[in-house]
Amino acid sequence: xxxxxxxxxxxxxxxxxxxxxxxxxxxxxxxxxxxxxxxxxxxxxxxxxxxxxxxxxxxxxxxxxxxxxxxxxxxxxxxxxxxxxxxxxxxxxxxxxxxxxxxxxxxxxxxxxxxxxxxxxxxxxxxxxxxxxxxxxxxxxxxxxxxxxxxxxxxxxxxxxxxxxxxxxxxxxxxxxxxxxxxxxxxxxxxxxxxxxxxxxxxxxxxxxxxxxxxxxxxxxxxxxxxxxxxxxxxxxxxxxxxxxxxxxxxxxxxxxxxxxxxxxxxxxxxxxxxxxxxxxxxxxxxxxxxxxxxxxxxxxxxxxxxxxxxxxxxxxxxxxxxxxxxxxxxxxxxxxxxxxxxxxxxxxxxxxxxxxxxxxxxxxxxxxxxxxxxxxxxxxxxxxxxxxxxxxxxxxxxxxxxxxxxxxxxxxxxxxxxxxxxxxxxxxxxxxxxxxxxxxxxxxxxxxxxxxxxxxxxxxxxxxxxxxxxxxxxxxxxxxxxxxxxxxxxxxxxxxxxxxxxxxxxxxxxxxxxxxxxxxxxxxxxxxxxxxxxxxxxxxxxxxxxxxxxxxxxxxxxxxxxxxxxxxxxxxxxxxxxxxxxxxxxxxxxxxxxxxxxxxxxxxxxxxxxxxxxxxxxxxxxxxxxxxxxxxxx
Amino acid sequence: xxxxxxxxxxxxxxxxxxxxxxxxxxxxxxxxxxxxxxxxxxxxxxxxxxxxxxxxxxxxxxxxxxxxxxxxxxxxxxxxxxxxxxxxxxxxxxxxxxxxxxxxxxxxxxxxxxxxxxxxxxxxxxxxxxxxxxxxxxxxxxxxxxxxxxxxxxxxxxxxxxxxxxxxxxxxxxxxxxxxxxxxxxxxxxxxxxxxxxxx
Numbered sequence: 001x002x003x004x005x006x007x008x009x010x011x012x013x014x015x016x017x018x019x020x021x022x023x024x025x026x027x028x029x030x031x032x033x034x035x036x037x038x039x040x041x042x043x044x045x046x047x048x049x050x051x052x053x054x055x056x057x058x059x060x061x062x063x064x065x066x067x068x069x070x071x072x073x074x075x076x077x078x079x080x081x082x083x084x085x086x087x088x089x090x091x092x093x094x095x096x097x098x099x100x101x102x103x104x105x106x107x108x109x110x111x112x113x114x115x116x117x118x119x120x121x122x123x124x125x126x127x128x129x130x131x132x133x134x135x136x137x138x139x140x141x142x143x144x145x146x147x148x149x150x151x152x153x154x155x156x157x158x159x160x161x162x163x164x165x166x167x168x169x170x171x172x173x174x175x176x177x178x179x180x181x182x183x184x185x186x187x188x189x190x191x192x193x194x195x196x197x198x199x200x201x202x203x204x205x206x207x208x209x210x211x212x213x214x215x216x217x218x219x220x221x222x223x224x225x226x227x228x229x230x231x232x233x234x235x236x237x238x239x240x241x242x243x244x245x246x247x248x249x250x251x252x253x254x255x256x257x258x259x260x261x262x263x264x265x266x267x268x269x270x271x272x273x274x275x276x277x278x279x280x281x282x283x284x285x286x287x288x289x290x291x292x293x294x295x296x297x298x299x300x301x302x303x304x305x306x307x308x309x310x311x312x313x314x315x316x317x318x319x320x321x322x323x324x325x326x327x328x329x330x331x332x333x334x335x336x337x338x339x340x341x342x343x344x345x346x347x348x349x350x351x352x353x354x355x356x357x358x359x360x361x362x363x364x365x366x367x368x369x370x371x372x373x374x375x376x377x378x379x380x381x382x383x384x385x386x387x388x389x390x391x392x393x394x395x396x397x398x399x400x401x402x403x404x405x406x407x408x409x410x411x412x413x414x415x416x417x418x419x420x421x422x423x424x425x426x427x428x429x430x431x432x433x434x435x436x437x438x439x440x441x442x443x444x445x446x447x448x449x450x451x452x453x454x455x456x457x458x459x460x461x462x463x464x465x466x467x468x469x470x471x472x473x474x475x476x477x478x479x480x481x482x483x484x485x486x487x488x489x490x491x492x493x494x495x496x497x498x499x500x501x502x503x504x505x506x507x508x509x510x511x512x513x514x515x516x517x518x519x520x521x522x523x524x525x526x527x528x529x530x531x532x533x534x535x536x537x538x539x540x541x542x543x544x545x546x547x548x549x550x551x552x553x554x555x556x557x558x559x560x561x562x563x564x565x566x567x568x569x570x571x572x573x574x575x576x577x578x579x580x581x582x583x584x585x586x587x588x589x590x591x592x593x594x595x596x597x598x599x600x601x602x603x604x605x606x607x608x609x610x611x612x613x614x615x616x617x618x619x620x621x622x623x624x625x626x627x628x629x630x631x632x633x634x635x
Numbered sequence: 636x637x638x639x640x641x642x643x644x645x646x647x648x649x650x651x652x653x654x655x656x657x658x659x660x661x662x663x664x665x666x667x668x669x670x671x672x673x674x675x676x677x678x679x680x681x682x683x684x685x686x687x688x689x690x691x692x693x694x695x696x697x698x699x700x701x702x703x704x705x706x707x708x709x710x711x712x713x714x715x716x717x718x719x720x721x722x723x724x725x726x727x728x729x730x731x732x733x734x735x736x737x738x739x740x741x742x743x744x745x746x747x748x749x750x751x752x753x754x755x756x757x758x759x760x761x762x763x764x765x766x767x768x769x770x771x772x773x774x775x776x777x778x779x780x781x782x783x784x785x786x787x788x789x790x791x792x793x794x795x796x797x798x799x800x801x802x803x804x805x806x807x808x809x810x811x812x813x814x815x816x817x818x819x820x821x822x823x824x825x826x827x828x829x830x831x832x833x834x835x
Contacts, residue, residue, distance in 0.1 A: 003813070003814060012665060013665065014658070014662045014665040014671055014673075145697055146697075147697075174674060177675055178673060178674045178675065178700035179673040179675070180670075180671065180672040180673070180697055180700075181665055181671065181697060248699070248700070251672075251697070251698065251700070252699045252701070255699055255703065256703070338699060338703040339704045342703055354703075354705070355705075357728065360726075363760070363763050363764055364723045364724070364726060365723065367720075367722055367761075367764060368720065368723035368724070371716060371719035371720075371752045371756075371757050372716055372717070372719045372723060373741050373743065373744055373749050373750070373751055374741060374743050374749060375683060375741040375742075375743070376683065376743050377682050378682060378683030378742040380649075380650065380682060411682065414682060419682075591745045591747065592746050593746070595742045595745055595746050597683060597739070597740070597742055599745065600740055600745055601747065603750075611740075612778075613737070613774050613778060613783040614739065614783075
């Protein structure tokens, strides 16, 4: 029995925030769940997919976030409960539909969980989704603990069904990708039968009629949220400082107050229903607080909205000074941490912060400076992307026209770094590399001579690159699209996509084959093996000499998937007699430039050496040694 | 547990099984009635970067997923320079360290851009930042067991055997069967016992 579907009410389990969300959805009786994978949200739908068959629900990895929301909405307009989850960038993709769905509303329950990534730990940006939710006139909840994440999902479904509209939940990395105690509730036994009531037309047009309905639903949500138990106050009746916080900021602030011994001086107002605000509760606390500090990630959302509320009531409230991101007291970007909040509170309350003795601190500083070498991000040992970028680098050097690689989202986004030999020159949104290459490929008419390469992964190809490729083809743009097909959505945990022969629930599914699709469009389509370095480089070079839109698929399974599926391809060693070390004219080519974690430079022997605990056995490095000292043997 | 909250950092390099190690420690302790919070680093950081998990273990409350500076009681390091990185930020004179001795070289070291510290000096630095420290050939033991990834369980076994964590082999087996899968019990049990037996 999988963890999140245990029918054991009262049992306490250690669940990831995302698993807690999934469990909450099961307890709320969902029938449908859909998403496109994206960290830190991926495990929500991932864990539901694992129990889909047992629980009798339908779960899919949709082609992109907009389609995921549409799939879930179809269930919700037919009276079912449906969950959809995405990361902050995904909400942008889904927002076109969301900004119309909010006007028509739904008939069942639809909860949209968006997981933000403060500091962009696994994202290109750290955008705060809450601003979009506010402009959609939808209610928003933010959990502060794992158990609360579960209970909030159940509550969100109640709200959604009550107001006939979407209810949003915003999580952050330190909730979604953290784990904590969760007490299980009961699982429902029956689900409604879906029916689309054809007497009702769900049309956002005319907005003159649907927008007022959305506003009415929003006011209804405001009453429901104000009464919820997710908002609480702890601290003295008239605190010297009132901390207003939400999300991960709550547990961090609570610990900071305790560590500094400020329990009798500082009050904590935890807001779980961050939009619309519980106005009465906040106003009652503002009456007794001379100073307010906002602790939240990333933008001043609570801060702006509380300030607005204060302005509306300024004639009846005492003078309050507000501290937060606007006053420069709290950083206006990045993740929060307990250390950061301890520092802020200690300064504001004029108490000393806990500190280690001086000798220890100076040893600690020395350890960080001299004994903890930097670890740049790098492709895994045996990763086909390293080989692909090597071939691109070689081909562009051969070509000599200063070709431009337009990059995309996935593990291969690391191609902007040394591990991809800095070959990718752009990194923005899903599919944007191909769109930009399509535009760049039109600039020959103005005298541009640099060839354009669009690099994209297999999952990204289906998600957003296909329309850009059609655009390039139709306008006869000069570009080479290289699809790095590693047979999985690798960055987020190997979820299947439309090119896979299984679906999220593990059932057989027809695969949409990339080359079949491309050739059916009349595109020149070539397939290569990135592990064959020379052949790949020559192919890229030759394709760059042709005009028009071309596709090259470099196909090799993700090394992490490969390691799970079977033994290594090769046993790789360095022949210590053949490796000339520093005497060779190569200037440590294999380690200095190729930079695979499995191939080291032995400082004492001054020669290359394979680390058998790390090497994945791809054998690619054997082709780059000018002395043929790196030996690969079939394992 | 001698202290509440008891703070553990499991640290290493992406791909060393750090997240799994902290999950198993936490699962055993939740089953024993503790409130456990684990803060993990995922995503891009997994690709060759440093990965750390914070475990906050308490009898009475759910703590936040990141610990304040200088608050680590126990550091379990799958890689020695990562132990130094964690002790530098979260260590204090009472911290105990259990460290896998085998380095995993950053690509920046492999490329020759920077150097890896001398291993003996690194160990000395870890000792000077710990009340007690233990260095183990965990990767070598794991390779003997058939897979270098098992070094994480070898280290947990050692920490349990040395009385640093209230975990026994039965609790671990139950957690693996429930949180991972029953098939994974035998090999991990072997690795745990291997670690335990290294305690003298």
